[in-house]
Amino acid sequence: MMRLGRLLLLVAVLASAVAAPSGALAARSAEPAAPATPAATTSTAQPIDKCDVPQGEELPLHCFKPDAEFELRDWVPIHVGGLNLSINKAVAYIMLASVLTMLLGVFLMRIKVGRTPGKRQALGETIYEVAQVQVAEQGLPAKAIGTWFPYVATVMLFIWVVNMIGFIPLPLSDQKFHIGGLAIPTFSIYAATAQLSVPLVLALITFIVTHVEGIRWNGPRKYFASWIPDAPPAALILIVPIEILSQFMRLISLSVRLYANMLAGHMLILVMIGLVFIIHSSPWKYLGLPGALIFYLFEVVIVVTIQAYIFAALSAIYIGSAVEPEH
Secondary structure (H helix, E strand, O other): OHHHHHHHHHHHHHHHHHHHHHHHHHHHOOOOOOOOOOOOOOOOOOOOOOOOOOOOOOOOOHHOOHHHOOOOOOOOOOOOOEEEEEOOOOHHHHHHHHHHHHHHHHHOOOOOOOOOOOOHHHHHHHHHHHHHHHHHHHHHOOOHHHHHHHHHHHHHHHHHHHHHHHOOOOOOOOOOEEEEEEEEOOEEEOOOOHOOOOHHHHHHHHHHHHHHHHHHHHHHHHHHHHHOOOOOOOHHHHHHHHHHHHHHHHHHHHHHOOOOOOOOHHHHHHHHHHHHOOOOOOOOOOHHHHHHHHHHHHHHHHHHHHHHHHHHHHHHHHHHHHHHOOO
């Protein structure tokens, strides 16, 4: 468990560091516009569109911006030289997921084993068995399981927690409402893995580990030679660049798959809810909330777990294929 904790902290810190800089761009884009000069406030000025409409009227389409939920603004500015390490919404979710993952691991694994397993022990053993049998043993060779099982198990549990809390309404939002002069953040759903920098860092860790282990177990010459398939010399001119490119495509496939699925799920839910406010004609106005509920349940029950499993399983396969190359 201590090894799992250390690996998880490494993953969380790296993901947080890379997620933070994108918040600077969002913060600059969110800066308030300069006040209008007196010359601009003439009778010829165009009226400003407003999104505050009377109750019962349709919301203008230009006011409906579900993608605004994924804009990042600096909450706690931290700048070290030219590096922006500011805390924003994505970093807050990563920190929360890190703490919850470690607490979940302690709760499920640090138990006294009895002859008759209780629900807590049974759940912990089920998760451990899935991580070992369905993930580690399917991709890692026997000689590497002891070293890299903690990593793939931690990644699977961590991504599952990050994805799951992304569908739980939490008061971690840039928008606020006021009660008695106190500004309180509104409840919203947001997935840190829907920010490309987070799954990209997780994929980058797997990418680096894969090639480091391949060189460590086989030596650089034998490992890189395994990238060259058995083919006629004339065909190698075309095949070798494709094979090298495929190694880097693993980095893209790991990160974009997780990012796109989580972003699409949240966008679908927000769009379906938005139909309630922008469409007031029957029967379409009655489809928004049921549609959002269907997408929500699909994401929570199926997508959250599948994406965590796929990321961990592919990580195990990539590391295993580097430790024992086919060629």
